[in-house]
Amino acid sequence: MKPVTVFIVDDHFMVIEGIQSLLQNEAGVKVVGHASNTASCLSFLKQQQPDVILMDINLSHESGIELCKQVKENYPQTMVIALSTFNQFSFIDKMTENGASGYLLKNAERNEIIEALQMVVKGGTYMSREVTDTLRVVEEGKDDKPSLTRREKEVLELVADGLTNQEIAAKLFIGVTTVDTHRKNLLVKFNVKNTASLIRKAAKLQMI
Amino acid sequence: MKPVTVFIVDDHFMVIEGIQSLLQNEAGVKVVGHASNTASCLSFLKQQQPDVILMDINLSHESGIELCKQVKENYPQTMVIALSTFNQFSFIDKMTENGASGYLLKNAERNEIIEALQMVVKGGTYMSREVTDTLRVVEEGKDDKPSLTRREKEVLELVADGLTNQEIAAKLFIGVTTVDTHRKNLLVKFNVKNTASLIRKAAKLQMI
DNA sequence: CGGTCAATCCCTAAAAAACAGGATATTTAA
DNA sequence: TTAAATATCCTGTTTTTTAGGGATTGACCG
DSSP, rough: OOEEEOOOOOOOHHHHHHHHHHHHHHHHHTEEEEESHHHHHHHHHHHHOOOOEEEEEEEEEEHHHHOOOHHHHOOTTSEEEEEEEEGGGHHHHHHHHOOEEEEEEEEEOOHHHHHHHHHHHHTTTTTTTHHHHHHHHHHHHHOOOOOOHHHHHHHHHHTTTTOHHHHHHHHHSSOOOHHHHHHHHHHHHTTTTSSSHHHHHHOOOHHH | OOEEEEEEOOSSSHHHHHHHHHHEEEEEEEEEEEEHHHHHHHHHHHHHHSSSSEEEEEEETEHHHHHHHHHHHHHTTTTEEEEEEEEGGGGHHHHHHHHHOEETTTOOOOOHHHHHHHHHHHHOOOHHHHHHHHHHHHHHOOOOOOOOOOOHHHHHHHTTTTOOOHHHHHHHOOOOOHHHHHHHHHHHHOOSSSSSHHHHHHHHHTTT
């Protein structure tokens, strides 16, 4: 039986090393390479298509979600398992929407990784137990990065810079009322009632 | 020469495995154990004191900062190197304030880890190159922390919470105009012209 | 003692933002 | 090809903040 070929994408070298170390003595699994960014991952895939990619969700400043989408579009036969830490549950559905077949936490132990790999190569999906548990809690909970539109991001940034609506409108070549609308929408999306809490929350979520 | 003994604290099993794997063939270094939470780390230290602890900053829901403090209080001869990902620069000063001797990013490669270990056992401090780079940017970007009075701090906190002046006044049992004055003074001290930039700046300076 | 600082309060206005309730293209995704 | 999301603009009203000005009290310091 051919071993399952695995490719790792993570911007933390220690994690790559850890996974490789965990899998190196596993007969049915072979790590065929790794990458720390989008470009080098896509470049590798042009040469060779592994059975499974273990893919970190946030690659420094790139998006694992976007990468996942691209990979599945071009190489649908390659399965993707998302890797993440505890505080990124918000992205689970986005990854699955974009074709991920599983979700593993970085504190997963060896058996769990093997199990996940076997599951997805058979065409199934694997969700880390703790993920599904916590998912429920988070759903009810709060602090999720709201997804903003391009314009909303721009406006948020300028508001944080201390510009008034008039100034923002001038800078973006739009009407003051439009800026006002975007701000209203920002307040709704962040579930806050004024600028102060908006900026605080945005800062906490590292969106400005 | 005795090898440097190293203990690892991280809630991500993959990272622990990665570090162990990276260090296992290094003659001068010996990993003597690992923990994934505060309690088991402290428990280990009662039995044995390693030369260095590689300690993740955020342990699920516990605080690496707090753990660092405790460790240094009880075992000052043990050096602590903080481990973190990119987006946690805000904690650097908190770790160093609490006695950490170094700061490593999780994407550090083998050489960097070794270098950091050697540095701190000699009594020095090690800061990841990328960390110091970013620190500099942050340093430049701040016209230093304005010193606030007790009241101003309270008002700032409540403003950041999204309360209006009326609400703040009620909460602090003072007049609305007093709150207003404090806010005026905050704007002056932070050298900003409105709430948005005030909160952004305060957040950047870790004051809220 | 005199001086500074912190904290408290007051006034008047103007500017800005928040709230409410729309409308209309355009672009995107199902 | 619809339906949804996005971006744009409108008319109001109400609330809040900002920008000047000034005043009083107590505490601490040299």
